[in-house]
Amino acid sequence: MPIPANTLTPLSKALMLRRMLRSSPAMATLGLALSLPLAAQVQAQEQDFDIPAQSLSSALQELGRQGNLQVLFSPETVQGLRSSPVKGRFSPTQAAGELLKNSGIRYSVQDNTLIISGAAESGSAMTLDATTINGQVLGATTEGSNSYTTGAVTIGKTAQSLRETPQSVTVVTRKLMDDKNLVSLDQVMAQTTGITRANRGYGNHHFSSRGFDLTDESYMVDGVPGQAYAYTGWMTPDMAIFDRVEVLRGASGLLVGAGNPGGAVNLVRKRPTADPRFSVITRAGSWDNYRLDLDASGRLNPQGTLRGRMVASYEDRGYFTDVTKSKRPLLYGIVEADLNDATTVALGLRRQTSRIDGYSVLGIPNNPDGSNPHLKRSTYLGQDWTKLQTNMDEVFADLTHRFNDNWTGKLALSHSEGGYNRSAIEWGVDFRNNPTLEYGAPGGPRVNTVSYHKFDVTSDAVDGHLDGTFEAFGLTHQVTLGANWSKRKMNDKDNTIDLPKSIPLNVFDPNHSNIPELQRDGWKSMDDTIDTRYGTYVSTRLHATEDLSFVLGGRLSWYKNEAWNGPKVTTSRQDEEFTPFVGAIYDLNDQWSWYASYADIFLPQSNYRTVSGSVLDPSVGSNYETGIKGELFDKRLNVSFAVFYIEQEDVAKQDPDPANRGKCPTDSAGRCWVNGDGINRSKGFEAEATGELLPGLQVAAGYTYNTTSSSEGGPISAQTPKHMVRVNTNYTFPGEWNRLSVGGGVSAQNSYVDAYNEAYNSGRAIFDARAAYKLDEHWTVGVDVENLFDRKYFDSMGYWTRGTTYGTPRSYMFTLRGDF
Known part of the structure; x- marks a missing residue:
């Protein structure tokens, strides 16, 4: 008696297809051709899938079991390949597309049958038939998705959709970075909802979220908090090597342990692909701005068990300010190997350097009353010999092991060495005591010193975690537990040399070569610091019902800081600081969820000493948040609305007792400090939409309303506007015009007043525009216009004598891109 077809297991069908394909190569082609007219009729009913990344052979069998699909494939076709994880609610067709994403495999669907027919042709990029296109599902990897949103974020170690994350998270995808030519992290952050940029005081940018600075500890790479360096400080990472940037707003103690309650940033590296890919991007823009990017990826053996990727870029550019120019080379490589069906190991490196000639540490000044002196935007107040040279070398590795279908472990390590060497001039004048001085006048600003600064840092980081699912009370629950450790060694050298005679600085007509480059005779100040942090963490997602889940977690952190200034050693430590996290998510329906969460974080204050010499207790920040999130249009559009309230206690403040002034030698000015008894507060709401709003229309739009108040009176950050809009x-x-794409954007904010520095920055709306045309299947040309209406504005405000920077005038960037 014949066996009914519907009783065959996926494995049995695979063996049958293997014999069929061996006996007649035309059978695969015939099967594919017959499937195309029926692809759109595949069952569309959604159901829950949970298939971890594993060997493609076993993943296909699990897909057949969970989706009640008949899966036909030849074991030789999928040998050595790995699947992408599938987790969430999909139709079986969508789940198949997600599972096979980036595998380079050709497939088709006929009724209830998935047919794997072989490897995709080079350059096809998984667009071989209508099923692949229509069934494409967004995952965590954004490269190749052509989307301004993502299907999952990994900032919390495990992949979760934005809707399943009970905090505010923005993802800047590879598509958005390519469209807007965002080549550095500071450019990415400037396009992110709720993020503001200010000047560090020495020509470098730093960022804040909800009014609180994003400190060095706030930045992670692939989820590992390594403290490698000030990511948006003296050398911002080049975005050519990253797939996406995930920005979480609010306290992130569970993720990073220590820091301010403003948020955390996770940069996710590009990984090798099984299918061969190569891209080249050439850029030419205003002020002699030239850049070349090369990116090659693919399998390194026939089985695809060894894969590699290399990215190289070179930038040679000028700026809208006089004299200044820079060169920035980058090299990145990564190799990934499947040791067996359950274990994958990766090893990579990055070398990034830069040299800026005509480097200014002080920007431009305001008038003594804080008003705008109306200098030209091209004004540069340094010398033609001042410079900033930076370098960063990084080696990293990770190992992932899948114990079974439910449990996965990962160990990640990184080691980096870098630093900078800077030469600059510095000027000074006390406008507060000399309010009648005018710029360029004999009694105006004068250059008094030439400064040299050398900084070196070595950083090591390790993170290991285990995550999985378990069944209890008829429901599936998740748990993640792990530990991480990092150590940062810093050496800081400084030498300030007084000029024989101070030289007047005419800010309206500066002379860029009238100050001599003095020879440095050693270092006058040398400081060494070792900063060590480690901790353990656990996070659970418990389902009370199918619709209601709770996220509970906590981190136990240890911190040690050792500092040397000559023979003097100061040590501070914090032991067993606990940072909890509590969240709840309620699914209103298949598209909308309500959430609420509480998170806190601590910030060590090792640099602040009391009159007795003891270190201040850490400040503690707490974040309360609630909102709704939605996944619309087959999860191609993510929307959210959040209300938040943050408070930070025990922030350091100067000792108010006059008797203690000048009695703390560890402070450069002899100041003593105490823990403040006030509270810093931030509150507001955010709305955001990212993804495909209409067919063919990608949108990344966000609005933020934020007010802050400090314990000392006034706002926490004077440069945090109350209203912010970011739209791209x-x-x-x-149809016939599908080779053409157009786009635009606006970045807008209201005015603000920096009362301490008596500076006013007017409100602004800066518009951008772009257009691109696909010449053929490989080549695309494009043009981008930044600051379309040439609005004159200040990007950040500094002091009454220095630190203010103009925003970029209207500029153009022409792009030629090839994908193969």
Whole structure:
């Protein structure tokens, strides 16, 4: 008696297809051709899938079991390949597309049958039939998705959709970075909802979220908090090597342990692909701005068990300010190997350097009353010999092991060495006591010193975690537990040399070569610091019902800081600081969820000493948040609305007792400090939408309302506006015009007043525009216009004598991109 077809297991069908394909190569082609007219009729009913990344052979069998699909494939076709994880609610067709994403495999669907027919042709990029296109599902990897949103974020170690994350998270995808030519992290952050930029005081940018600075501890790479360096300080990472940037707003103690309650940033590296890919991007823009990016990826053996990727870029550019120019080379490589069906190991390196000639540490000044002196935007107040040279070398590795279908472990390590060497001039004048002085006048600002500064840092980091699912009370629950450790060694050298005679600085007509480059005779100040942090963490997602889940977690952290200034050693430590996290998510329906969460974080204050010499207790920040999130249009559009309240206690403040002034030698000015008894507060709401709003229209839009108040009176950050808008769009025309795409954007904020520095920055709306045309299947040309209406504005405000920077005037960038 014949066996009914519907009783065959996926493995049995695979063996049958293997014999069929061996006996007649035309059978695969015939099967594929017959499937195309029926692809759109595949069952569309959604159901829950949970298939971890594993060997593609076993993943396909699990897909057949969970989706009740008949899966036909030849074991030789999928040998050595790995699947992408599938977790969430999909139709079986969507789940198949997600599982096979980036595998380079050709497939088709006929009724209830998934047919794997072989490897995709080079350059096809998984667009071989209508099923692949229509069934494409967004995952965590954004490269190749052509989307301004993502299907999952990994900032919390495990992949979760934005809707399943009970905090505010923005993801800047590879598509958005390519469309807007965002080549550095500071450019990415400037496009992110709720993020503001200010000047560090020495020509470098730093960022804040909800009014609180994002300190060095706030930045992670692939989820590992390594403290490698000030990511948006003296050398911002080049974005050519990253797939996406995930920005979490609010306290992130569970993730990073220590820091301010403003948020955390996770940079996710590009990984090798099984299918061969190569891209080249050439850029030419205003002020002699030239850049070349090369990116090659693919399998390194026939089985695909060894894969590699290399990225190289070179930038040679000028700026809208006089004299200044820079060169920035980058090299990145990564190799990934499947040791067996359950274990994958990766090893990579990065070398990034830069040299800025005509480097200014002080920007431009305001008038003594804080008003705008109306200097030209091209004004540069340094010398032609001042410079900033930076370098960063990094080696990293990770190992992932899948114990079974439910449990996965990962160990990640990184080691980096870098630093900078800077030469600059510094000027000074006390406008507060000399309010009648005028710039360029004999009694105006004068250059008094030439400064040299050398900084070196070595950083090591390790993170290991285990995550999985378990069944209890008829429901599936998740748990993640792990530990991480990092150590940062810093050596800081400084030498300030007084000029024989101070030289007047005419800010309206500066002379860029009238100050001599003095020879440095050693270092006058040398400081060494070792900063060590480690901790353990656990996070659980418990389902009370199918619709209601609770996220509970906590981190136990240890911290030690050792500092040397000559023979003097100061040591501070914090032991067993606990930072909890509590969240709840309620699914209103298949598209909308309500959430609420509480998170806190601590910030060591090792640099602040009391009159007795003891270190201040850490400040503690807490974040309360609630909101709704939605996944619309088959999860191609993510929307959210959040209300938040943050408070930070025990922040350091100067000792108010006059008797203690000048009695703390560890402070450069002899100041003593105490823990403040006030509270810093931040509150507001945010709305955001990212993804495909209409067919062909990608949108990344966000609005933030934020007010802050410090314990000392006034706002926490004077440069945090109350209203902020970030919008970017791109539209690809349908039909015969589908080679053409156009886009635009706006970054807007209201005015603000920096009362301490008596500075005013007016409100602004800066518009951008772009257009691109696909010449053929490989080549695309494009043009981007930044600051379309040439609005004159200040990007950040500094002091009454220095630190203010103009925003970029209207500029153009022409791009030629090839994908193969």
